Amino acid sequence: MIHKYSLNGFHIVLDTNSGAVHLFNDAPYDMLDYLNDSVPENPPKELLDAVKGKYDEETIHEAYEELKELYRIGQLFSSDEYGKFAEMMKDAPVKSLCLNIAHDCNLRCEYCFAAKGDFGRGRMLMPFEVGKKAIDFLIEKSVGRHNLEVDFFGGEPLMNFEVVKQIVNYARSIEKEHNKNFRFTITTNGILLTDDKIDFINKEMSNCVLSIDGRKSVNDFLRVRADGTGSYDSIVPKFQKLVATRGDKDYYARGTFTKHNLDFTNDVLHMADLGFDQISVEPVVSDVKLDYSIKEEDLPRVFEEYDRLANTIIEKKKAGKGFNFFHFMLDLDQGPCAIKRLRGCGCGNEYVAVTPEGDIFPCHQFVGDDSFKMGNVMDGTLDIGMKHSFALANVYSKPECRNCWAKFYCSGGCNANNQQYEGDIHKAHKISCDLEKKRLECAIMIKAAMAD
Secondary structure: EEEEEOOOOOEEEEOOOOEEEEEHHHHHHHHHHHHHOOOOOOOOOOHHHHHHOOOOOOHHHHHHHHHHHHHOOOOOOOOOOOOHHHHHHHOOOOEEEEHHHHHOOOOOOOOOOHHHHOOOOOOEEOHHHHHHHHHHHHHHOOOOOEEEEEEEOOOOEEEEHHHHHHHHHHHOOOOOOOEEEEEEEEEEOOOOOOOHEEEEEHHHHHEEEEOOOOHHHHHHHHOEEEEOEOOOHHHHHHHHHHEEEOOOOEEEEEEOHHHHHOOHHHHHEEEHHHOEEEEEEOOOOOOEEEEEOOOOOHHHHHHHHHHHHHHHHHHHHHHHOOOOEEOOOOOOOOOOOOOHHHHHOEOOOEEEEEEOOOOOEEOHHHHHOHHHHOOOOOOOOOOOHHHHHHHHOOOOOHHHHOOOOOOOHHHOOOOOOOOOHOOOOOOOOOHHHHHHHHHHHHHHHHHHHHHH
């Protein structure tokens, strides 16, 4: 399986199964239209008839020999070697927790998937005893895993920051005893950031996600407080201070674009101008009936904007003013392991979310749907049958993914989005798929341009 496309003056061909990326001249690129899953020893008559009028005999011969050699070494129409790994994920230990430390928030963002902070379950904060039991649960269920991850999430985690600190200190106090190493992350809207919180985050959190949508007018349109006022002026200086004192630890400024700001390149550039060099601005995923939703009719405009952003990033990088845009970061040399390529984030299998009451869900986006409740950390229960079903949700169990050229990069998409908007974790959410494929095309093109 291959995917061929032209973008920004480059003829690009991705060989799906090997991951090889080729930049072709016109002749071999055109010839691929007449080859189907193999390159025979002699060019098919249909191919020769199509290119004879366009190219001279020497060019045709050299182009076809190039295709034959790539096919011979397994970098064109390569065979699928990943299917054999599909059943290997069923008994994977749990290695990551999303702790919904606060089912409450001091913002009321219109597009919030968590029902503006409480996940539809009522506003509450996680007691330390639940967080302690969650750490114990993770240690118990992570058999054989040394490195463990805990993400403090909400709502707004800083509304329960004393418990965040207690949980971190508890985990640190027992990690060596159990031969574990905890990696903590936190996502915050920044409203409650103070110097002491910044110091603790920069000391203990391996990654920190800073929620901001970009320009003041964009951010304050949907990211508002309970009284309807905007949050931009409050959070920007706090985020800048956190980043300035963070050293070499990871962070990214993370925004959401909606139908109201399809010129989101301007928001990415605004974040860069604020001093953030790790940026993610992602499309809203929501009910198409909502006025801010990205609909199928909006996709051509969004694709145009991704092209614009890609070209802008190239210009910035070549001028020595580059920044990383999360969705364009792509490792074409190594890439993720086979398991991750097949099933992505590990939702419901290696990764689960825990609510303030201790309930376990496949991930934070399933919280609130009790049909996906997997157990509770307070009594140590875990629905192994549901865990197995998520483990086997991979690109081979999703019909739309099985024959998609992008399957080993998106890994079947987000199970939560698939469930909410398509009614089945095995049915890919179409708009998300289309957007992901466009981002991949841009990401590969950027690599080509920077190597040119």
